[in-house]
Amino acid sequence: xxxxxxxxxxxxxxxxxxxxxxxxxxxxxxxxxxxxxxxxxxxxxxxxxxxxxxxxxxxxxxxxxxxxxxxxxxxxxxxxxxxxxxxxxxxxxxxxxxxxxxxxxxxxxxxxxxxxxxxxxxxxxxxxxxxxxxxxxxxxxxxxxxxxxxxxxxxxxxxxxxxxxxxxxxxxxxxxxxxxxxxxxxxxxxxxxxxxxxxxxxxxxxxxxxxxxxxxxxxxxxxxxxxxxxxxxxxxxxxxxxxxxxxxxxxxxxxxxxxxxxxxxxxxxxxxxxxxxxxxxxxxxxxxxxxxxxxxxxxxxxxxxxxxxxxxxxxxxxxxxxxxxxxxxxxxxxxxxxxxxxxxxxxxxxxxxxxxxxxxxxxxxxxxxxxx
Numbered sequence: 001x002x003x004x005x006x007x008x009x010x011x012x013x014x015x016x017x018x019x020x021x022x023x024x025x026x027x028x029x030x031x032x033x034x035x036x037x038x039x040x041x042x043x044x045x046x047x048x049x050x051x052x053x054x055x056x057x058x059x060x061x062x063x064x065x066x067x068x069x070x071x072x073x074x075x076x077x078x079x080x081x082x083x084x085x086x087x088x089x090x091x092x093x094x095x096x097x098x099x100x101x102x103x104x105x106x107x108x109x110x111x112x113x114x115x116x117x118x119x120x121x122x123x124x125x126x127x128x129x130x131x132x133x134x135x136x137x138x139x140x141x142x143x144x145x146x147x148x149x150x151x152x153x154x155x156x157x158x159x160x161x162x163x164x165x166x167x168x169x170x171x172x173x174x175x176x177x178x179x180x181x182x183x184x185x186x187x188x189x190x191x192x193x194x195x196x197x198x199x200x201x202x203x204x205x206x207x208x209x210x211x212x213x214x215x216x217x218x219x220x221x222x223x224x225x226x227x228x229x230x231x232x233x234x235x236x237x238x239x240x241x242x243x244x245x246x247x248x249x250x251x252x253x254x255x256x257x258x259x260x261x262x263x264x265x266x267x268x269x270x271x272x273x274x275x276x277x278x279x280x281x282x283x284x285x286x287x288x289x290x291x292x293x294x295x296x297x298x299x300x301x302x303x304x305x306x307x308x309x310x311x312x313x314x315x316x317x318x319x320x321x322x323x324x325x326x327x328x329x330x331x332x333x334x335x336x337x338x339x340x341x342x343x344x345x346x347x348x349x350x351x352x353x354x355x356x357x358x359x360x361x362x363x364x365x366x367x368x369x370x371x372x
Contacts, residue, residue, distance in 0.1 A: 001034075001035045001036050001037070001099045001100055001370075002035070002036065002037045002038075002039060002097060002098045002099045002100070003031070003032070003035040003037070003038050003039065003098060003099070003100045003101075003102055003370075004039045004041070004094045004095050004097070004098030004100070004101045004102065005028065005038060005039065005040045005041065005042075005102050005104070006041045006042075006091060006094075006095075006101070006102070006103050006104065006109050006110065006112070006113035007024075007040075007041070007042045007103075007104035007107065007109055007110070008042070008043065008068075008104065008107030008108045008109040008110060009021055009024055009042055009043075009104065009107075010042070010043050010044070010045040010047070010068065011040075011042050011043065011044055011045065011063070011065075012044075012045055012046075012047060012048075012049055012053065013044065013063070014049065017055040017056070018040070018055065018056050018061055018063055019049055019053040019054060019055050019056075020042075020053060020054070020056075021052060021053065021054075022052045022053060022054040023052075023289075024104075025053075025054040025055070025056060026054065027179070028056065029056060029057045029058070030359075030362065030363050030366050031102065031366055031370060032056065032057065032058040033363075033367075034366070034367055034370040034371055035058075035100070035370065036060065037060045037062070038056070038058055038060060038061045038062065039062050039064065039094045039097060039098055040061055040062065040063050040064065041064045041066055041090055041091055041094050041109065041113075042063070042065070042066065042109065043065065043066060043067065043068035043109075044063075044065040045068070051262075064090050064093075064094055066083075066086065066087050066090050066091075066109065067083045067086065067087070068108075069083050069087070069108055070108065071108065071140075071142055087109075087112050088112065088115075088116060091109075091112050091113060091116045092116050092119065095116055095117065095119075095120055095123070096120075098123065099123070099124065100123070100124045100125070100126070100370065101113075101117055101120065101123055101124070101125040101126075102125070102126050102127070102128070103117065103125070103126070103127040103128070104127075104128055104130065105127055105128065105129045105130070105131070105146050105150065106129065106130070106131045106139075106142070106143040106146050106147075108142070110127075110146055111142050111145065111146050113127075114127075114145075114146050114149040114150060114156075115149070117156065117159070118149075118155050118156070121157040121158060122157075122158060123158065124158055125156075125158055125159035125160075126159060126160050126161075126162065126369060126370075127150055127159060127160075127161045127162065128162045128177075129146070129147070129150065129161060129162065129163045129164075129286075130164075130286045130287070131143060131284075131286045131307075132164075132284055132285060132286060132306060132307040133147065133163040133164060133165060133167055133174075133307070133308075134165070134167070134306075134307055134308075135147075135167065135169075137284070137306075137307070150173075150174075151170070151171045151173075151174065152171070153171050153172065153173055156173065159173055160173060160175050160369060161173055161174050161175060162175050162177035162369075163175070163176060163177060164176075164177065164178070164179075164286050164287040164307055164308045165307060165308025165311050165312075166308075166311055177365070178287060178292075178357045178362070179287045179289055179292075179357075179362070180292075180357050180358050180359045180361065180362040181265075181289055181292070181293050181296070181359070182293075182296055182358060182359065183358055183359045183360055184358045184359075184360045184361075186358075187355060187358075190273075190297065190298035190347065190351060191273050191274060191297075191298065193276050193298070193343075193347070195276070195337055195338075195340050195343060197229070198229045198230065198231055199223075199228060199229065199230045199231075199276050199277070199337055200230070200231050200232075200233070200274070200275040200276050200277075201216070201220060201230065201231070201232045201233075201275060201276065201277045201278070201279050201302075202232065202233045202234070202235060202271050202272070202275045202277075202278055202279070202299070203216045203232065203233075203234045203235065203236070203278070203279050203280070204235040204236060204268055204271070204278065204280075204290045205235075205236050205280065205282070205290060206236050206237070206238045207234070207236050207237055207238030207239065207240040207241045207244065208238045208239060208240060209239070209240060210282060210283045210284055211236075211238075211240075211280075211281070211282050211283075212281040212282060212283060213234055213236070213240060213244060213281075214240065214243060214244055214247060215281040215324070215326075216232060216234070216279040216280075216281055217232065217234075217244060217247060217248065217253070217257055218326055219279065219281075219326060219329055219330060219333070220232040220253075220256060220257060221251060221253055221257075222326055222327075222330040223330055223333060223334065224253075224256055226330065226334065228334070228337070230256060231256050231257070231258075232256065232257045232258075232279070233257075233258050233260050233271065233275070234257065234258070234259045234260060235260045235261070235262070235263050235267075235268055235271065236261070236262060237261055237262050241259065244259065245259070268293075269293075269297065271299075272293055272294050272296070272297035272298075272299045273297045273298070273299070275299055276299065276300065276343075277299065277300050277301070277302050277333075278290060278291065278294035278299050278300070278301045278302065278303075279302045279303075280301065280302070280303040280304065280309075281303070281304055281322055281324065282303070282304055282306060283304070283306065284306055284307070285306050285307045285308075285309065286307055287307070287308065288303065288306075288307070288309060288312070291303055291309060291312055291313075291319070292312065292354045292357060293354075294350075295312075295318060295319070295350030295351060295353065295354035296351065296354040296355060297351075298347045298350070298351055300318075300319050300320070300336070300343065300346045300347060300350060301313060301318070301319035301320070301350070302319060302320040302321075302322060302329075302333065303319065303320075303321065303322060304321070304322045304324065305321045305322075309321070312353075314349065314353070317345075317346070317349055318346055318349045318350040318353055319346060319350060320332055320333065320336060
């Protein structure tokens with residue numbers, strides 16, 4: 001079987017192998033287990049390899065490079081108009097050769113793929129929509145257009161669209177899905193958490209404006225000034241680091257909030273195992289894997305109700321949902337901290353739910369989709 005993969009993810013070619021962003025490559029390597037040949041349409045970059053990049057694990061990957069493009073400004077749109085013939089023609093040629101078409105959405109190449117796949121109504125197709133599928137979410141027009149095309153069963157035929165979360169009024173080709181981090185054999189006993197000592201929190205993610213790590217700092221500051229013994233460790237790097245450091249210095253909070261930088265998956269796993277709460281005040285998510293990972297190890301998530309988070313947390317039974325009102329959120333956290341029974345129930349329910357979604361289960365589902 002020949003699989004055509006259409007993605008916006010930039011790729012690096014070195015040592016006769018193709019590298020890209022690690023978490024994405026890990027997932028695609030699972031898809032590739034069930035195909036004979038991969039036809040890859042994606043942008044190429046001259047950037048050096050980074051620590052998070054991984055190589056595809058498949059013997060036959062044919063790469064069809066396309067220009068990277070953007071729709072964020074008038075200048076970029078004009079440049080894109082020049083690239084459009086090449087983008088459409090390259091995508092069309094690869095789709096024509098393939099037995100199975102796989103789109104990675106949302107993204108610029110995902111949009112091209114959504115349009116071109118209309119010309120192949122009889123070919124088997126899948127799309128992984130890795131963003132927020134919530135129809136009420138405020139999103140760029142290109143994201144909304146991709147969602148509309150994918151949901152339209154007249155334009156999009158013979159396709160399964162994998163989305164995060166359960167949504168009402170979805171079309172018959174929309175399949176609720178998930179992402180996994182750990183294997184079945186990695187399950188270990190949950191470390192007990194003692195609420196009578198320092199209450200420890202962690203943030204894991206990019207230090208970007210959208211992830212709102214500073215709000216996590218402000219929550220801990222509020223709890224600290226309320227008299228609680230609390231601490232926060234921040235895992236990740238990004239443009240907001242300087243602003244966070246300035247805030248910590250101004251408030252003299254360095255003794256309760258520490259920035260750990262980028263760390264290995266094993267280090268973050270130990271943080272999940274040994275801390276009481278995860279804080280994720282994010283503005284937008286697809287499948288927030290840190291929420292599922294935290295629950296897997298008995299670390300109670302405190303997160304905004306974006307994308308499928310409310311569903312993941314069972315509307316507050318497996319964790320706390322942030323209102324983004326500091327006073328209200330601080331009060332809700334203190335209520336759980338002072339109620340050990342409620343806290344332990346959240347841990348138990350979170351562990352039971354998240355441990356259903358292992359890589360083993362994920363692989364079995366992907367195999368059914370590709371081979372079925």
